[in-house]
Amino acid sequence: MSSLNTQLHHLQFLEPIQLQSGAEFGPYTLVVETYGTLNAQCSNAILVCHALNASHHVAGVDEKGQIGWWDNLIGPGKCVDTNDYFVIGINNLGSCFGSTGPMSNDPSTGQPYGSTFPVLTVEDWVKTQERVANHFQIKKFAAVIGGSLGGMQALTWAILYPERLEHCVVIASAANLSAQNIAFNQIARSAIMSDPDFHGGNFYAHGVVPNRGLRVARMVGHVTYLSDDDMAQKFGRTLRRATNEAQDYRFSFDTEFEVESYLRYQGDKFSEYFDANTYLLITRVLDYFDPAKSFKGNLNEALSQVLAKFLVISFTTDWRFAPSRSREIVKALLDNQKQVSYAEIDAPHGHDAFLLDDPRYHQLIKAYFDQMKREK
Amino acid sequence: MSSLNTQLHHLQFLEPIQLQSGAEFGPYTLVVETYGTLNAQCSNAILVCHALNASHHVAGVDEKGQIGWWDNLIGPGKCVDTNDYFVIGINNLGSCFGSTGPMSNDPSTGQPYGSTFPVLTVEDWVKTQERVANHFQIKKFAAVIGGSLGGMQALTWAILYPERLEHCVVIASAANLSAQNIAFNQIARSAIMSDPDFHGGNFYAHGVVPNRGLRVARMVGHVTYLSDDDMAQKFGRTLRRATNEAQDYRFSFDTEFEVESYLRYQGDKFSEYFDANTYLLITRVLDYFDPAKSFKGNLNEALSQVLAKFLVISFTTDWRFAPSRSREIVKALLDNQKQVSYAEIDAPHGHDAFLLDDPRYHQLIKAYFDQMKREK
Numbered sequence: 001m002s003s004l005n006t007q008l009h010h011l012q013f014l015e016p017i018q019l020q021s022g023a024e025f026g027p028y029t030l031v032v033e034t035y036g037t038l039n040a041q042c043s044n045a046i047l048v049c050h051a052l053n054a055s056h057h058v059a060g061v062d063e064k065g066q067i068g069w070w071d072n073l074i075g076p077g078k079c080v081d082t083n084d085y086f087v088i089g090i091n092n093l094g095s096c097f098g099s100t101g102p103m104s105n106d107p108s109t110g111q112p113y114g115s116t117f118p119v120l121t122v123e124d125w126v127k128t129q130e131r132v133a134n135h136f137q138i139k140k141f142a143a144v145i146g147g148s149l150g151g152m153q154a155l156t157w158a159i160l161y162p163e164r165l166e167h168c169v170v171i172a173s174a175a176n177l178s179a180q181n182i183a184f185n186q187i188a189r190s191a192i193m194s195d196p197d198f199h200g201g202n203f204y205a206h207g208v209v210p211n212r213g214l215r216v217a218r219m220v221g222h223v224t225y226l227s228d229d230d231m232a233q234k235f236g237r238t239l240r241r242a243t244n245e246a247q248d249y250r251f252s253f254d255t256e257f258e259v260e261s262y263l264r265y266q267g268d269k270f271s272e273y274f275d276a277n278t279y280l281l282i283t284r285v286l287d288y289f290d291p292a293k294s295f296k297g298n299l300n301e302a303l304s305q306v307l308a309k310f311l312v313i314s315f316t317t318d319w320r321f322a323p324s325r326s327r328e329i330v331k332a333l334l335d336n337q338k339q340v341s342y343a344e345i346d347a348p349h350g351h352d353a354f355l356l357d358d359p360r361y362h363q364l365i366k367a368y369f370d371q372m373k374r375e376k
Numbered sequence: 377m378s379s380l381n382t383q384l385h386h387l388q389f390l391e392p393i394q395l396q397s398g399a400e401f402g403p404y405t406l407v408v409e410t411y412g413t414l415n416a417q418c419s420n421a422i423l424v425c426h427a428l429n430a431s432h433h434v435a436g437v438d439e440k441g442q443i444g445w446w447d448n449l450i451g452p453g454k455c456v457d458t459n460d461y462f463v464i465g466i467n468n469l470g471s472c473f474g475s476t477g478p479m480s481n482d483p484s485t486g487q488p489y490g491s492t493f494p495v496l497t498v499e500d501w502v503k504t505q506e507r508v509a510n511h512f513q514i515k516k517f518a519a520v521i522g523g524s525l526g527g528m529q530a531l532t533w534a535i536l537y538p539e540r541l542e543h544c545v546v547i548a549s550a551a552n553l554s555a556q557n558i559a560f561n562q563i564a565r566s567a568i569m570s571d572p573d574f575h576g577g578n579f580y581a582h583g584v585v586p587n588r589g590l591r592v593a594r595m596v597g598h599v600t601y602l603s604d605d606d607m608a609q610k611f612g613r614t615l616r617r618a619t620n621e622a623q624d625y626r627f628s629f630d631t632e633f634e635v636e637s638y639l640r641y642q643g644d645k646f647s648e649y650f651d652a653n654t655y656l657l658i659t660r661v662l663d664y665f666d667p668a669k670s671f672k673g674n675l676n677e678a679l680s681q682v683l684a685k686f687l688v689i690s691f692t693t694d695w696r697f698a699p700s701r702s703r704e705i706v707k708a709l710l711d712n713q714k715q716v717s718y719a720e721i722d723a724p725h726g727h728d729a730f731l732l733d734d735p736r737y738h739q740l741i742k743a744y745f746d747q748m749k750r751e752k
Contacts, residue, residue, distance in 0.1 A: 021627035119627040179607035179635040180599060186636045187595045189629060190643075194588035196572055212570035216592065219563045223556060228695075231555035237666065249664055251397035251495040253565060253656050257663065259555040260562045267566075280629050287633065288625055290613065319604075319695075 004060045004075055004082055007034045010098070013131055020121045027107075031056050031091040031098035032132060035074065036082035043376075045086045045138045047129065047165075048074070049146030049153035052221070052282050053274055055097035058089035072357045079366040084373055085142060090132055092125050094281045102277030103204065114277060115201030122149075122289045126156045133164065142372060144308075145169035147354035148321065149282070152289045155329070158306040159291055167372060168308035169365075172318055172354040174325035175299050175332070176290040181320065184224055185283040188217035192276050201277050210276045215267035217279055222266050227317035227350030235259035299332040306333070310340040311368050313361065315353040341368065380436045380451055380458055383410045386474070389507055396497045403483075407432050407467040407474035408508060411450065412458035419752075421462045421514045423505065423541075424450070425522030425529035428597070428658050429650060431473035434465035448733045455742040460749055461518060466508055468501050470657045478653030479580065490653060491577030498525075498665045502532045509540065518748060520684075521545035523730035524697065525658070528665045531705070534682040535667055543748060544684035545741075548694055548730040550701035551675050551708070552666040557696065560600055561659040564593035568652050577653050586652045591643035593655055598642050603693035603726030611635035675708040682709070686716040687744050689737065691729040717744065 009032040016026030033056040038045060048058050048070060059068040059075050059082070074080040074087055091099040094117065102117040133141065144154040144165045151173025158168040177185070192198055195213030199206050223231075238258040239247045255261045295301035310333055314326035323344045333340040345361045347353040353361065385408040392402030409432040414421060424434050424446060435444040435451050435458070450456040450463055467475040470493065478493040509517065520530040520541045527549025534544040553561070568574055571589030575582050599607075614634040615623045631637045671677035686709055690702035699720045709716040721737045723729040729737065 021625075023627075119629070176613060178604060179611040179613065179633070180602075180604045182613070182633050183595070183599045183607065183635050183639055186631075186633075186639060187592060187599070190595065190640070191567055191592050193629065194571075194592065216563060216567050216570065219559075219566065220596065223559045223563070226556075228554060228556045231559065235555040237552060237555065237558070249397075251399075253495070253569065253660060255562075257555070257558050257562075259559050263559055263562060264566070284629060293623075 004035050005037060006060050008032075008056075009034070011132060011135055013128070017124070017127060017131075019118055019124050021119060023118045025093075025118050028093055028100035028128075029098070029104075030093065030100075030128060030132060033057055033068075033089045034136075035059050035087040035089075036085055038086040038136060038138070042136070042138045043140065043142065044084060045088060045133075045136065045141050046080060047133070047141050047144045047157070048087060048089050049125075049129070049144065049150035050089070050092065050095075051146070051148040051150045052279075052286070053270070054150075055095065056089040056091040056099075057097070058087065069355065073362065073365060079362050080145070080369055085369075088132065088136070090129055093128050094120050094278060094285075096275035096278040101275065102201070102281065103275050112202075112204040114204060117277060117281065119288075120281060120285055122152050122156045122285060123160065125285070126153055126160050129153070129157075130161060130164070139164065141165040141167075143167035143169055143369075145171070146173070147171040148173055148351065149286055149289075152286075156289075156291065158308040158310070159302060162305050162307040165308045167311065167368075168306070169311045169313075169368070170326070170329060171313045172315055172321055172326075172351055173329070174321040175292060175302075175329050177286055178325075182287050184220055185287055188220045189280050189283055191216035191220070192279060195276075198276060201280075203276070209271070211268075211271035214271040214274065214276050214279060215264075218270040218274075219263045219267045222263060224320045225351045227319065227348060229317060230349050231259060233348070235262060299328060300335045303329075303332045303338070304336050306336070306338060310338065311365075312340060312342045313345060313354075313364065314343075315345050315347045315350070315361075317348055318351045318353060320351040380411050381413060382436050384408075384432075385410070387508060387511055389504070393500070393503060393507075395494055395500050397495060399494045401469075401494050404469055404476035404504075405474070405480075406469065406476075406504060406508060409433055409465045410512075411435050411463040411465075412461050414462040414512060414514070418512065418514045419516065419518065420460060421464060421509075421512065421517050422456060423509070423517050423520045423533070424463060424465050425501075425505070425520065425526035426465070426468065426471075427522070427524040427526045428655075428662070429646070430526075431471065432465040432467040432475075433473070434463065445731065449738065449741060455738050456521070456745055461745075464508065464512070466505055469504050470496050470654060470661075472651035472654040477651065478577070478657065479651050488578075488580040490580060493653060493657065495660055495664075496657060498528050498532045498661060499536065501661070502529055502536055505529070505533070506537060506540070515540065517541040517543075519543035519545055519745075521547075522549070523547040524549055524727065525662055525665075528662075532665075532667065534684040534686075535678060538681050538683040541684045543687065543744075544682070545687045545689075545744070546702070546705060547689045548691055548697050548702075548727055549705070550697040551668060551678075551705050553662055554701075558663050560596055561663055564596045565656050565659055567592035567596070568655060571652075574652060577656075579652070585647070587644075587647035590647040590650065590652050590655060591640075594646040594650075595639045595643045598639060600696045601727045603695065603724060605693060606725050607635060609724070611638060675704060676711045679705075679708045679714070680712050682712070682714060686714065687741075688716060688718045689721060689730075689740065690719075691721050691723045691726070691737075693724055694727045694729060696727040
């Protein structure tokens with residue numbers, strides 16, 4: 001087993017990018033982390049796209065001791081084997097882990113962008129990612145892979161740059177957000193925007209952070225990532241005081257049940273490291289994603305020009321992006337006579353399953369990537 | 377068709393009540409609205425228990441022009457026929473529609489109770505309702521009926537006062553809240569309690585209302601009342617500007633989609649009329665409801681002494697209290713060889729279905745109440 005060969009890059013792009021909104025934005029920086037070694041033909045590159053709150057740090061352990069968010073899947077000898085592949089993780093534009101985002105200083109004012117940071121789309125992100133591919137002189141990715149919002153980026157790669165990826169792996173995703181999905185995003189945004197410490201997005205100048213709103217936002221999100229059964233299994237109705245055998249109610253509004261304690265902890269932790277403007281931005285990126293929109297809602301037409309071979313995966317207990325949503329993508333690909341493999345994994349962990357170490361899920365990914373290697 | 381014969385009562389109870397928390401509370405007032413006429417034997421009374429945000433105003437039109445929340449079900453010639461039955465609607469203790477609650481003045485201080493109002497349980501409510509039955513000299517209700525949290529009260533009547541109801545009608549309810557249910561309640565409470573205008577529950581003295589928090593709380597609740605399909609049907613991904621044929625994105629965080637507009641409207645409206653402390657209180661009443669708790673989680677034992685005949689109804693698309701939750705109640709009753717009818721209504725409207733005018737649902741209720749009448 002060879003080393004992960006982690007390389008951290010701060011890529012600066014001087015030329016402004018034309019955004020879908022019509023605005024121009026730039027210069028900007030993207031933080032990129034790579035693993036493995038790019039071969040001479042530049043044919044073994046895999047792009048990993050992140051979801052809402054993740055980053056470029058996909059595999060291995062960073063200088064802060066943090067494990068990459070897909071480390072269980074990606075590394076030497078793992079399902080996505082960095083002995084074979086050169087894997088690229090990118091922190092997207094607008095995020096808050098080093099790439100240019102709302103927290104960054106606007107060079108024209110010397111102040112953080114805050115509320116003036118442009119609203120982006122998945123298409124915008126993919127265009128910025130294409131520049132990263134060019135930087136590494138990668139003409140065609142062996143695969144672009146992502147879960148949830150990451151899957152939407154993979155799908156968009158196949159639509160925008162059909163000749164630049166051999167395989168497209170879309171996990172626990174959807175071709176657009178349902179009204180219910182949008183509703184949960186809006187609740188999260190309302191919690192943030194109605195926090196008096198938000199100051200219309202320009203809280204940096206006030207030396208405060210809208211962490212009460214951000215905490216509620218994260219709690220809303222978190223519940224939608226877990227399955228009802230999984231929560232019942234993990235927490236049930238257990239009361240918080242492990243030392244209190246009687247399990248008596250305290251008749252108050254303080255944290256009483258284990259599930260409350262867990263959610264509050266998750267919310268607090270998140271509000272300490274995540275930027276509120278980035279949360280608004282990325283939930284809106286999700287809301288706006290809708291490749292069929294330019295084709296009067298016809299997903300078949302939106303996918304008619306793709307050339308990549310697809311692997312689509314969903315999880316039975318995912319109610320955020322349920323299997324039926326993945327099947328819409330699969331059907332549109334099949335209607336277009338594209339090559340697509342689809343698996344519906346019977347896993348208990350809801351939407352979060354795409355990040356977890358489920359043997360059937362990981363074996364499937366491994367088999368697919370092994371097959372990719374043999375096809376080379 | 378005779379008149380509804382609506383009577384509004386403000387019943388004052390001078391003797392304090394012993395609460396489940398151990399505290400005593402009283403004197404207190406309950407607002408009660410009745411329809412129809414109590415017969416000489418006091419044998420035709422039906423008690424209607426309300427859910428989170430409803431009141432005593434169950435049927436007909438009140439002086440403000442508001443239609444009762446179950447007017448589609450209850451009235452002269454309707455499924456629950458007020459020509460035959462004397463129907464009682466009660467605003468529960470702690471609510472905010474006239475009965476004593478956190479907004480009321482504490483006679484010992486001359487100030488609103490606010491944060492000092494006691495945390496209640498469904499059992500406490502049913503005990504206060506029993507006093508209302510005594511006031512009307514009703515020894516035995518023909519039926520106690522409720523949906524959602526109202527169903528929990530009906531179930532508790534059957535457990536606490538088995539000889540005082542002939543029929544128990546439990547609609548869209550559950551024998552306790554799941555971890556996911558509790559989680560959504562906690563998110564709602566967190567939104568309220570982290571609003572700076574909440575002032576630890578004593579906002580009345582500050583002349584403010586935590587309506588930003590209350591709005592978010594209501595939005596969270598509202599999404600859980602609707603089904604995913606129903607939201608897709610009603611709103612889909614339609615953009616808000618009906619006049620904008622192009623349906624272009626505006627690239628902002630303002631209300632963009634119809635579903636956002638709807639939820640915001642619902643949240644705003646709710647925050648204008650509902651008391652924040654009552655919201656905390658009633659969500660906690662829900663969390664705490666768990667009749668099996670005193671029996672080491674054994675629902676069969678909790679229901680072993682009931683004498684009422686049961687009608688249990690659930691709705692296929694209700695994901696807040698799914699049909700499986702109603703079936704737990706039905707199974708425990710059957711295991712105890714109790715008389716129970718159960719119907720799972722194939723309705724698209726999620727949890728809200730219990731309030732709506734679905735023909736199959738209403739015909740079922742009508743048939744059940746007609747049968748009750750024939751049995752008399």
